[in-house]
Amino acid sequence: MKHSVLAAAAIALAVSAFSAQAETLPGVRGVNHIGLTVPDMAQAESFFSDVLGCEKATSFGPFRDDTGTFMQDLLDVDPRAVVNQITLMRCGFGSNIELFSYDAPDQKNVRPRNSDVGGHHIAFYVDDINAAAAYLEEKGIRTLMGPFPVNEGPAAGQSIIYFFAPWGLQMEAISFPDGMAYEKDGGPVLWSNTSPAE
Incomplete structure (x- = not known):
């Protein structure tokens, strides 16, 4: 009897764990990209490559539907919206x-x-973070107060500075080379300096 109760409890726990896993997006591996609509594609490509060091992978487009509802159905935009160009940056x-x-x-x-x-x-x-702040200033990029070191609480160990793309998109430089305080209690590490291939 004791073994059957333990077995039932183990099965219930396994079913519960499976159910919890089944409720998440199947096969999710991570964030693939962040999509941004920009006012000037050449300016945006230049900022992301020349200032931030991203690498252009490819560009394609345009996409439009002059008579139907394809753009609305696919992207939830006005049916006459036109995607002039899409550029992917690594x-x-x-x-x-x-x-x-x-x-x-x-x-x-x-x-x-x-x-x-x-x-x-x-x-x-x-x-x-200090080198990043100096670089942004040298490039004439608008920044806010900082670098600001976080010295207390679970995020202690990080330093941040906010800055802006030429068209006003807010960005942040962040660094925590020795980790953050919360990590000593476990939980997922928010950044690793190794590439996924390593």
């Missing part, structure tokens, strides 16, 4: 960047702040 060991150039009848030019719903920024891990 950025170090992290996520790729997908740049979009759009024309659309209902296109808006709004840059949400971090405090707005839909606010966002892209963070680039750097080895030396």
